[in-house]
Amino acid sequence: MASEYLKWKYRDVHPEQTVELTPRQRRANWWYYHKWHVLLGVGLLALGVYLGARVLGIGQVLPDYQVAYVASAALPEDTAAALENALAELGTDCNGDGQVVVRLNQYVTGGGSGEEAVYAYAGSTKLMADLNACDSYFFLLEDPEAFQEAYHILRRLDGSLPEETEQDYESCYLSWSECQALRALPLGEYTEEVLNQKIHGDSQERLASLFVARRGFWTERTCSYSEECDALWTVITEGSEQ
Template sequence: MSREHLLLHTGEDTIHDPKIEKKNLSPKDKRKNFWFYHKWHIVIVLVVLVFAALLSKDFFNRVNPDYEIGLLTKTSFPEDAVNQLQEALAEKAVDRNNDGQVIVRVNQYVIVPGSGEELTSDGQAASAPAEGSASASSSMEGQEASSQYVDANMQMASMVKFSVDTQDDQSIIFLVAEDSIDYFQNSYHLFAKSDYSSPDMESSDTGDIGIPWEELPYLDGLKLTVQSWDDNYNDIEVDVTDSFRELRVCIRDFEQLSHKDDQATIDYYNDSKELLESLKTK
């Protein structure tokens, strides 16, 4: 018998016909089959949905402060105390963006004046000069060695954020450590005199720059604390207000603002002046 006759009317191969396979599958097998062919599609869709949800949450929960205030110090201040200060300042501030809440954000910039010179080209801190050496006496003048050399990463991060702040006019008011005011004013010419006028650019005298914390009754009346524990591990409240009394409240020199011709910046500056003026009364 010829080969053609054997194959005649045999019909199509139905062993792997998807339609027949589908008809013969149980509900459980159908679910397994669906997962086998579509699992990566489902995983990708889920990842996209989770990512979109996170972005949406971040967008809708993003806090848009009415004011930002820079805190320029050599060491970081306790976060709890800074949060208390933010809340206290908000009591004197106004809802500038009309979102129904008044928020003042204090941005900490931990910068040791002159320590950038001790940073190597790869961003690592150079070793401190030996105590008593000529280089040590010149760089440590009036300061302790322990505070002069800070973590290189923290120093560089603070410098970058501080630079962005000043370039974008984010903070109009700054709280500056008394022993840092000379460096920042003479290096950057950032701040106005206590009467808001521009200082002499040729003068290195910073005595009339800003207002000492203790001369502002509202600030001087604050009590800023942190939670700690005693030798018996009992919770105690520690008053850290004295650290803040070493600050001077400064306002940016309007003429040195990057966007002084922008109306939004002008309004922000005037509102910041009003906030500073309000601190002169309890």
């Protein structure tokens, strides 16, 4: 009886008919359920391409020469840019990309306490990474004796390598003022903001108290384009007493 009653009750009810979707509706339906998978896959692919390009140097301007500036305070941006451009005029296109690029790596290692100490620690860490990777060949130093005593990485001015126990650090660097080619560089003036005040100065005067040196290598591992770097060292130290 119950089944007959149900048949009678639902006599006007018809099963739903399958709706045939258009191609556009099928694509919209697929995208609705899979869009996050697609976006995640595209993101991972883009990240892989970016990292691969970074490793291979694709799309990047790679430096022909690198200079490590190590001091208690950073150089003004104007001075740093002028120095890079002026040194590039003295160098050659080592990597064959059609341009000469000098990169000044600034490592601020001085500092007292608090925030200054944090920046000093970060600068020292980046400097160690530079030294381990043999990135910088040239060094622009505020305190070359302390630097050589700490890292023992500089070559003598005559090109030879000092012994680890040697204390004759003066044979490893030249003052900026001793290098006629450096003193003659057209570096112009700089402007920097200190305590909300703009300070103007001469870039040559800012660099006059620094010292220049070059990297020594005790193993077969060297900086990129070491022969070209040797040639540029000869140019910037020509006429100085070594």
